[in-house]
Amino acid sequence: MTEVKADKIVDARGAQCPGPLVELIRALKEVPVGAIVEVWTQEPRTKEDAKAWCQRSGHEFIGVFPAEGYERVLVRKAK
């Protein structure tokens, strides 16, 4: 799974909630359908919020991958 390549990376490290989720949603607006957005976050809640948001909005939650001091949250724009 770690080889999934993002089309757009958003560095939201240091941003508090809801910053990383807001940045993720903003980035998804700007990419074409099928593109993958990766957000870097240090907020533990981002992955749960992003997962719940994807369920609600119909986008694909790909997963969360640990990195050094932060997490990479990946989402594919589905529509």
Added chain:
Amino acid sequence: MAKAKVVVLGGGVGGTFVANKLAKHTDKIEVTVVDATGVHHYQPGLLYVPFGWEQPERLRHDERKLLHPAVQLVRSPVELIDVDKRQLKFLHDGTLPYDYLVIATGSCPVPDEIPGLADGGYHFYTEPSALRLREALHNFKGGRIIVGIGGFPYKCPPAPIEFTLLLDDWLRQRKLRDKTEIVFVTPLPQVFSIPTVVPLIDELFSRKGIKVETFFNTESVDPEKRKVISLEGTELDYDLLVLIPPHRGSPVIDASGIGDKGGWVPTDKFTLQVKGHERLFAIGDATDLPVSKSGAAAHFEAPIVVHNLLQLIEGKEPAAHYDGSVMCFVEAGDGKATVLRFNYERPPQPPKPSVLWRWMKATMNRFYPMAIPRGIALDVMFATLQGKFAPSSPFCGSELMEKMRQSDLRDA
């Protein structure tokens, strides 16, 4: 030795408070505030204008009268901050040199970022918009009112919640509540951005029959069909839409090339120096700090900016650190309010809403023009009024905040 020229750009809460504190050091510095209009708006009061509970003219103050006599005031819009030449370029004509600059340019709601919002929706974040909403509200006879957050960031995060709760009160007073459905929309997974505050708001909204639509990222508004459409695919009909637009930093920040993509000034979260510009400080809404965009944050930042600026002038390292302190009173409806006190590390623990906190908020609104010119820290004023804590040092804001936060924990 020539006095250092300190220019403060912007005459809002942060700029005015900083300038008045700096005025006590005019033996070594000259202080000038540059403001586009010279009219100081007490923005928290706009919350009450749509209900007819506050008059806009009472919220406008002559900036000259708020400033210490030793502070010079230039009323002129600025086009550009030229950081290389260390000068401000005025829109109409001329320049103003500085040795040190404090950027206090605030933030602006931008309805145009959501298609249809400017025509189809209302808000209360500026005087003209609050007056438009007042008219619409007073013509309202019942139906569905959608209130909410159109996008991030926006200033004074609790204000839409407060408006919703006051709206409930107002509709009850006018015997329209039974004919009105109130729906609160938010892009977030919960009703408010700070988790520790959510249970209180959930309880208040539930008790008052206010519905909540989470994960609602407004995509567009259709003013003809009176529909608001979310990115998630939800469409809601409305009779009246009160949606707080996302905000941007001041255009002068963009024009000067010193902001990020949102027009916010990258600022050291502790020293409040502008990153990469030693002689520049930023305060309040203008910054990219991870705290609320509010006068309360600017208020707590001001002593840090002043201290560090004076240190720098004396050739020392800026040693004072802002800890992210913010304190704000929040309307809870039914004539009550609560208080949020928090910092970078510690979230707020709002006490149960009470008439005491409502009285505190009303008192602050009333005494604001008297407190700011004298550089009276509102936290100190209220702590003293409460009789709970005696201020112990000029930098006691954070110390007091922590004591009061502990008190909130006991009262929660």
